[in-house]
Amino acid sequence: MGNRRVALTRCSSSSKRRRGSSYWVPDLPEDVVNQIGWRVLAGDDGGILDFVRFRAVCRHWRYSTASPNGRGIADRRFHPRRWIMLPEGHNLHPGHGKLRGFIRFLNLTTGAIVRVHLPLFRDHCALDSVDGILLLQRDGDTAIRLLHPFTGDIAEFPPLDTLLPYVAHPLFMRNKWRCLRCVNAASISTTNDDNKTISLTMRLFGMVRVVFAAQGDKQWRLSTWPMQPDDHLSPLSFQGKIYVLRRLPNHGGDHQEILQIDPPQRTTTTMELSLPPPKLIAKCPAKSFHLVQCGEDIMVITLDFTHYPQMLVYRLSDLVLGIMVPVTCIGCDYSLFLGNRNLCVSSKAFPTIVGGTIVFYHNSECYLARYHIRSGTLSPKSDSDFIVRSKMSSPTGIIQHIYTCCFPSYWNKGHLASRREPNQWRVKRKWRHGVSLASGVIILFEHLLFFSSTTIRRSLQLIDILLIIGFFPNIKVICYLQS
Structure with a gap:
């Protein structure tokens, strides 16, 4: 943990690095960091959250990539x-x-x-x-x-x-x-x-x-x-x-x-x-x-x-x-x-x-x-x-x-x-x-008796869709009607 803190500190300030140092993060050009950030954002694994973590690595990476704040819906x-x-x-x-x-x-x-x-x-x-x-x-x-x-x-x-x-x-x-x-x-x-x-x-x-x-x-x-x-x-x-x-x-x-x-x-x-x-x-x-x-x-x-x-x-x-x-x-x-x-x-x-x-x-x-x-x-x-x-x-x-x-x-x-x-x-x-629409369904079901079997089947499919999306609170009644 101590080494990680030192690394992050040196990553955020390139002026204190010694010549020939192995800390490579700030040496990446700005356009390269930007391209990497867009690739991270386009991935399905984490998407926006991985992009936020990517920008949090150091100040240079954060300044080289676009901030999602204010653009989260428009972009x-x-x-x-x-x-x-x-x-x-x-x-x-x-x-x-x-x-x-x-x-x-x-x-x-x-x-x-x-x-x-x-x-x-x-x-x-x-x-x-x-x-x-x-x-x-x-x-x-x-x-x-x-x-x-x-x-x-x-x-x-x-x-x-x-x-x-x-x-x-x-x-x-x-x-x-x-x-x-x-x-x-x-x-x-x-x-x-x-x-x-x-x-x-x-x-x-x-x-x-x-x-x-x-x-x-x-x-x-x-x-x-x-x-x-x-x-x-x-x-x-x-x-x-x-x-x-x-x-x-x-x-x-x-x-x-x-x-x-x-x-x-x-x-x-x-x-x-x-x-x-x-x-x-x-x-x-x-x-x-x-x-x-x-x-x-x-x-x-x-x-x-x-x-x-x-x-x-x-x-x-x-x-x-x-x-x-x-x-x-x-x-x-x-x-x-x-x-x-x-x-x-x-x-x-x-x-x-x-x-x-x-x-x-x-x-x-x-x-x-x-x-x-x-x-x-x-x-x-x-x-x-x-x-x-x-x-x-x-x-x-x-x-x-x-x-x-x-x-x-x-x-x-x-x-x-x-x-x-x-x-x-x-x-x-x-x-x-x-x-509630339960009464409306009963009326609809009674009228279906006068239509063809194809019409009845499609109407019951409609009732089934409405049942799932929550239009009918009395579910037991609807299940009985369909049976």
Whole structure:
């Protein structure tokens, strides 16, 4: 320890070094240190935290690299991409008194866990996470704020209550707040002008149009084009853009489309922000349900349980040409978790996670399943019945916590994903809860008797999605209706 202190002292002051000394740190040119720092920042192992440690080595390294403070949100390179807020469970929601203002974050590549003091959760709730940037709602005025958990940078956006008149889905007219607080997808971008304005784009559940705003705006803007009802399935935020799957029922049902929603752009005449219409990127098989980011690639996962369980994986190898390549192996070091958010997790960092597999909830068998991509075999996890237990047993494994990260409506309330644990706010329901929709589901179910079997099946899939994201507090009733 003593030698380390001496080394650090001499590293910070090159004037006291003797000629021919072996302390090489200050001798690195400034541009070399800067390039090394960017490479450290671009790595998935630690990203922004490794970059902070790199800058802390000595004064010369700190002066030769860019400071993340004040740039944590505007510059995408400083986003904590592989870090995600870790759900505690046991009703310990962010801001709970027993946590004393600390929030834990998990690195999906290294398995590292860090505690960050974020006392603002006393009057904020987390709605989503975009590249590690937390999307928060402030209690009282429902203002949306972006928070970088490691630098403390905050970007201010308009309140959610300005969107209440635009909730148009008939199923959610009695509970508009639940729609607005269910962020289907979000993306963060920065304008290319001199001001470098931060903009936020959100696809909210139950809204026909995409909403967007610039930092400091007082009112949300709406896209001039609508989204289809099925465009909410498996959205993906990737490199500042939103990708969604669109079903094409009028084309024989043999394929689906992958659409790309670009960030807002300023018009050349009025310089106002506008949202370009979606672009068709590629076509994929009709039974595609999930888009997953795996490294720098987008994966498309198809599910076919008609005769025997089968899941196919495609890699979108070229976003410009829309080329999709079948994949028989994602590598032994990665596992995909599917839910409302899809995650790519390193199996090397978590011994209980098997590489080359897809973890998802099997609706027919009611257990958390593990699908082996190479062999095409399906097996339940050893403790996969946790999701259907009436009460969550303790202790819980890391897989339960990672799987819950796929459902923001659970981890922001202190719950772990469970089909029979009510997904309700226990505190501050005035700002975060809303009106129950259980009666609306019963009415919907009664009307389904007059439709075709295909319509009933798709509607029950919608109910199943709503069940997971927490729209229905009376879970036992809904499970009985589906049976």
